[in-house]
Amino acid sequence: MSTLLLLITLTFLINLQTSISTDTLKPNQSFLDGFTLISSNQRFEFGFFSPGNVSQDRYLGIWYHNLPLTVVWIANRNHPIRDSFGKVSLDEYGVLTLYNRSLGTVWSTDNKRVASRFTPVLQLLDSGNLLIRDDGRNKTIFWESFDYPTDTLLPDSKLGxxxxxxxxxxxxxxxxxxxxxxxxxxxxxxxxxxxxxxxxxxxxxxxxxxxxxxxxxxxxxxxxxxxxxxxxxxxxxxxxxxxxxxxxxxxxxxxxxxxxxxxxxxxxxxxxxxxxxxxxxxxxDPCDNYANCGHYGICYSLSSCKCLSGFMPNSPRDWGLFSYSGGCRRKHDLNCGHGDGFVKYNALKFPDNPIVWGNYTNHICEAKCLQNCSCMAYANVDVYGNNGSRCVVWIGDLVDMKNFPDGGEEIYIRMAHAELQSISGARRKHATVKIASIVIVISILLLCGGAIWYLGWVIRHRRNDQIGRGIKAQQSGSFRYIEDNQDSGFQLPLYDLETIFLACNNFSERNKIGQGGFGSVYKGELSNGQEIAVKRLVEKSIQGVEELKNEIILIAKLQHRNCYIFGSGNDNLVKLLGCCIEGEETMLVYEYLPNKSLNNFIYDKPTRKQLTWRKRCHIIKGIARGLLYLHQDSRLRIIHRDLKTSNILLDSEMNPKISDFGIARIFGTNQMQEMTKRIIGTYGYMSPEYAMNGQYSVKSDVYSFGVIVLEILTGDKNWAFHHPDHDLNLLGHAWMLWNRRQPLEILDPVIVQDPSYENQVIRCIQVALLCVQQYPEDRPKMSTVYAMLSYDNIELPEPKEPGFCRESYTKKFDTSASDSSTVNDVTMTTLGGR
Structure with a gap:
């Protein structure tokens, strides 16, 4: 009899398992402990589980499928079932109920009963959201787990x-x-x-x-x-x-x-x-602890506190012992209606307990706050995110403020009349000192300017003399030399503005050969016939003065003779001939490269026909040699950070030269990596560790190099890549073909197939895949990469899966829509050569 009962039970369970679909449960269907629903993308699973290794309690929840148990949602978190005889059922009214062994209700959804015209269905979505919806055309949602999160917030789930x-x-x-x-x-x-x-x-x-x-x-x-x-x-x-x-x-x-x-x-x-x-x-961060510095205290890094200007510690003794919770008090008491005013503070986290008073201008907001003796501060804030600033005020003492040098807020804090007078007096004193300083500085500048003018006059009348130490004039145009400080160890020619204007035909549109966030690039010709390329910085440049300064110093140091060790690698870097800094004009002067940038060739079918396999191989090795020089052979270890095809320029012989060092960084001899909170670079070329965590090293450049190699081989852009059969980007497509043992299918069809170099192509693809591996420690150094490309007898390891290879970003970012767009400090550039 027991055997018969067991067979009946097994038959029932088998029929039950096959009666429900993979990710849905229909009305009057149920399942027992041991059965699960799995989302269509195989990422989430819904069913019964026990947490940890000790507890035997059973819970109904959602977790990641095929991963170590990671629960993201629980139905009965406070009411576990004590055995494995739980049952979950969806009734005809769209109510999902969890029963225990005795069919007592443990938990159920709180949605209203569904009208008879609807057909409810339970479905586990690819997002991890479990919902009860109408199975008809309108798909009306009656209940969803995203409305009742437990300890986890998944993408697209809401907090509010x-x-x-x-x-x-x-x-x-x-x-x-x-x-x-x-x-x-x-x-x-x-x-x-x-x-x-x-x-x-x-x-x-x-x-x-x-x-x-x-x-x-x-x-x-x-x-x-x-x-x-x-x-x-x-x-x-x-x-x-x-x-x-x-x-x-x-x-x-x-x-x-x-x-x-x-x-x-x-x-x-x-x-x-x-x-x-x-x-x-x-x-x-200890500064994130609520009210860490008490009232009117500001928390700085490492949990150090300071009082707002115009305030002092309530207990100097406690503050001397690094106990800040007592906060601060005013140096001068307020006297409402008798001269109180406001002082603007910047770079702060807003205090707690804000109150929105209305859609007022800053002036009206100030007046209303001043009329209320309890109003201690105000600000004009787009508090609802709808591009409409509101008057936000703080009633009572201000608490929980933190210093943010980058990205802090602007707030106006109430001060007593006596404090305002003290601040005004200090400002007048500061202004007097500032004016005196300006007068002194201007006087010194006038003296120096006169001396420089006289020196320039002497130089212009002695063009045939040897000028500077170790550098000779190569052009007949009038320019002079400035020498950096002794620690920099280089000298750089400074062109005068007239020479550059004449060379570039007054910056006419006919001379313009490129444009970017920094400004425009113009072709010019000096009076001696030498062709130059001039990068002209716009007044409000995205790249900015700091990046231009960084580029000047870095390239000039690279070109300095004391930086040369092994020789030819520096031939693959663009040469900076000088600069012009005069009035409001700031310009860099480079050697002119007639073939412009690499992306002008490889992404355009008619022009890339000129790039035979030999030329592409020559370009790849040249880029590798230039990177090797930056990373190892120049005494300076330099990380480029924005290596891409538009930053690879080609001379008349199609020799590649790496350009644009605006965001490059110099590493110390023993420095392996660095972190940054400001991610700057180009999508499609950034390594995963840099894009996700702000961590960069020489291996970040190696990743970018691997992307460039694949783009050279295919003639396609990485994240603008499209294939009718899948949604992978170029890296993912190359990885898929490599695993299928079909690597040659990735090769640009305009290249004439020749069995004599098939092994070279396959080797080049393998090197590229080694460079774009997910983890930096798996990627080879550039010295190894260059050796792999140069010597066929070096055995290559099998590559692992690339980083950022799973999806094309064409759908998310339309790289053809504009020349340059920015997403959270990450610049996407599609412009041609500079």
Whole structure:
């Protein structure tokens, strides 16, 4: 009898398993513990699980499919089932219910019963969202798990409130690593009047970002630092929420509030990661601790506190012992209605407890705040993110402020009349000192200017004399030389403006050969017949004076004779002939390269027919030789950081020369890598570690080189690549063909196939794939790359999967729409040669 019962049960389970589809459950269907729904993209799974290795309690939830158990949502987090006899069922009214062994209700969805005209269905989406929707045409959603997150915020899930139904979406920590019941920490977006992102323990605030300022939440610099994440804040009459999207579909990502109260962001690269990568813990800075410096205190790096100007510590003794929570008090008491005013402060995180008073101008906002004796500060802020600034005020003492040198806020803080007089007196004194300093400086400059003019007059009348130390004039135009400080160890010719204007035909449009964020590039000809290329900086250049200064110093150091070691590598760098800095004009003068940039050839079918295999191979080796010189052979270890085809120029013999060193960096002899919060570069060429984490090294340039090699071989752009059979970019396409043992199919069809060089092509493809591997430690150094390209007897290792290869970014960023566009400091450039 027991055997018969077992057979009946097994038959029922088999029929049950086959009666439901992979990712859906239909009305009056159910499944037991042991069965799961799996999203169509095979990334998420819905069913029963037990957390950890100790607990036998069963929970209904969602986790990542085929990964070590990583739970993202739980239905019954506070009401576990004590055995493995749970059952989940969807009834005909669209209510999902979880039953225990005795068929008692453990949990159910709180949606209203669905009208009979609808056919409800439960579906696990590719996003990890579990929803109950109408199976008809309109797809009306009746309930979704994204409205009830647990401890995890997935891409496209929302943190905030549905105002029309009174629903608050927040995430709450697990009680412990093996107990998913409600923990003490919760992270939310509130209040509705001026939403802020707040971490709490019970009712106590621990950490806060906000309010919103039109671009980001005040103080949330670490949140917006990653260029592959896109954030969104929406505020309307029905709801307000914060959410994020990831711009690389090959990366899984999640925001989590840990059981210890940490807000953390994890990523997992599909098919290459072996564990979750913790990219950032947002509240790890001691300055993020709520009210760390008390009232009117500002927290600086390393948790040091300072009082606002016009304030002093409440307890100097405590502050001397590095105990800042007592905060600060005013040096002069306020006297409302008797001369109080406001002082502007910059680079701050807004204080807590903002109040929105209305859509007033800055002047009216100030007047209204001044009339209210309790109003301590005001600011004009786009607090709802709809391009409409509001008058935001702070009533009572100001608390939880932090210094942000880059990206801080502007706020006006109330001061007593006596303090305003003190500040005014200090400013007058400062102005007097400043004027005196200016007069002295101008006098010195006039004297120096006279001396320089006289020296220039002497130089112009002694053109045949040897000028400078170690550098001779090569042109007959009138220019002079300036010498950098002794530590720089180089001299650079300084052309006068008249010479450049004459050479470039007064910068006529006919002489213009390129344009970028820095300005324009013009072809010129000196009076002795030498052709030059002049990069003319615009007044409001995106590249800016700092990058131009960096380029001048770096190239000049490279060209200095003391930097030459092994010789020919510097022949593959563009030569800087001099500069012109006169009046409002700032220009760099380079050797003129008639074939302009590499991308003028390889992306245009008619012109790239000129690039035979031998020429392409010659260009690839030349670029490798130039990079090797930068990384190793020049005494200076230089990371280019923006290597791309438009920065590879070609001379009349098609010899490649690396150009544009505006964001390059010099490394110390023993320095292996560096970090930056400002990611600058070009999508499609940036290495994963640089784009995701701001980490760059010589291996970042190696990655860019590998991308360029594949583009030279194929005639296609990496992230503008399109194939009718898949959605991979160029790296992914090359990797797919390599694994299929069909590498030659990637070769540009305009190249005449010749069996004599097939092995060279395959070897070149393999080297490129080695250069674009996901992890920097797997990529070869440029010395190894150059040897691999030069000597066929060197055995090559098998490449691993490239980074950023899973999806084409053509859909996300239209690289043909404009010459240059910027996404979070990352510049995408499609312009031709400079």
């Amino acid at each position: 409130r549905k105002l029309d139904v009174g629903l608050q979406r927040l995430i709450r920590s697990w009680k412990s690593g093996e107990d998913p019941s409600d923990g003490e920490y919760w992270f939310s977006l509130d209040p509705p009047e001026a939403p802020q992102l707040v971490l709490r323990s019970g009712s106590r605030k621990l950490f806060r970002w906000g309010p919103y300022d039109g671009n980001s939440f005040s103080g949330s610099n670490s949140l917006t630092a990653n260029p592959l994440l896109q954030y969104m804040f929406v505020y309307n009459s029905q709801e307000f929420y914060f959410k994020y999207e990831i711009l690389d579909d090959s990366v899984l990502s999640r925001f989590v509030i840990s059981s210890t109260g940490l807000i953390q962001y994890f990523t997992w690269r599909v098919d290459s990661s072996k564990e979750w990568n913790l990219l950032v813990t947002f509240n790890s």
